[in-house]
Amino acid sequence: MYNIKNSKQLASLINYTNLNNMISESEMKEFLEKAKELNFHSVVISPTYVPLAKETLKDTEIKIGSVVGFPLGFEDTESKVAEAKELIEKGADEIEAVINLNYLKDEKYDLLENEIRQLKDAVGDRILKIIIETKALEDYEKANAAKAAQTAGADFVKTSTGFMSPNHIFENVNDINIIQKYAPKIKIELYGGIDEYKFANQVLTGGADLIGSNKGYEIVKRYKELRENTQVTPKPITLTKKD
Template sequence: MYNIKNSKELAKLINYTNLNNMATESEMKEFLEKAKELNFNSVVISPTYVTLAKEMLEDTDIKVGSVIGFPLGFEDAESKVAEAKVLLDKGVDEFEVVINLSYLKDEKYGLLENEIKQIKEAIGDKILKVIIETKALEDYQKANAAKVAENAGADYVKTATGFVSPNHIFENVNDITIIQKHAPKIKIEISGGIDNYKFANQILTAGSNIIGSDQGYEIVKAYKELRENTQVTPKPITLTKKD
């Protein structure tokens, strides 16, 4: 199993997510306070709340992530680039763009690569994640999507938007294996349906670099309760054999 030393380390392996399109400002503030409490690697939120997040997380090292072409990915490249530039101006640290599945299924890999390259050029040295929605793809399509993302200069492949049925652990392991084989230099973020520590640990053990979850707070709190807040009084032992 993945060797997680404490809850702080676990939180830094999770991108805490709230992409609820009906979240109110008060709900988002509550979400961001939870993120501050446990100091996640990043928060992933809609463009609507980026400014609020930058203000509330100003004194932390939590990165602010947001989305482009979300959740369907069928906007043209110019529109996605424009979205990226607006988010950049707002101070976003990590950008997540949904791949154009129509291009992928039609094997228009040049168009896909060009789109990702344009977005990467627009955001410079900021992190770019390409969401490929593995639940909707055949294995060969996942392989080609990962190769395109790597060739175009993306930093991560992310497996899901969270708006489709989550993968089973074995499907996630299969996705990780495919991505590692066909795009060995790119990092991997598994997302969707990760709602407990056991599942999170399995995903990390399988090779994911990081996890995306809207249950990040619950995962870390449960782990913290188990590992750090459970008081056990050890029984005295002797190192010599009794007669």
């Protein structure tokens, strides 16, 4: 839970995301320059542009995240592990892998845990985030997915690919509460539909550790405009009554 004090802190809690599969290299360079301007926690980009991000962001502390099994997650485990290893070799710091929802729906938790464990072994000391697509799940399935991720050693549960997102803050907070209850040691990232500061602040206050957003730049710039560029210097006062 956070009490946001300034735009720098807000940016440090956002994974600035661009997974547009039609984006050109020049457009990606522009995106990365925006990320550098505000110093986000990370960028999340397609595997294609990981080497470009590695070069562009080499003098920053911004982490590079990319995706495995995106967006459906039904590839076999060996393919996902190979993808993850290749991304690490190219310079990724954080891997976001979509779970196999077939395993979850069939309650094959041993297979689900095995896949996550192999992915964590593949990324080593890098961050592994498991995307569970909460909008497609019943509450008990969210709980079991989070438990499997924690048991298998994942670092984060991420709530959405962005293709299916909770529609309301109460749905998001419900997801946070379930994950915190059944996987209390794992961190939580919310993604999907977070396109303004008010919503971002609500989910961070509600218990998310990080948020992912395609609108990260706009969120932080708007916050800075409203909060930091409109400060009023208070008039001096005395603490005693005038005669």
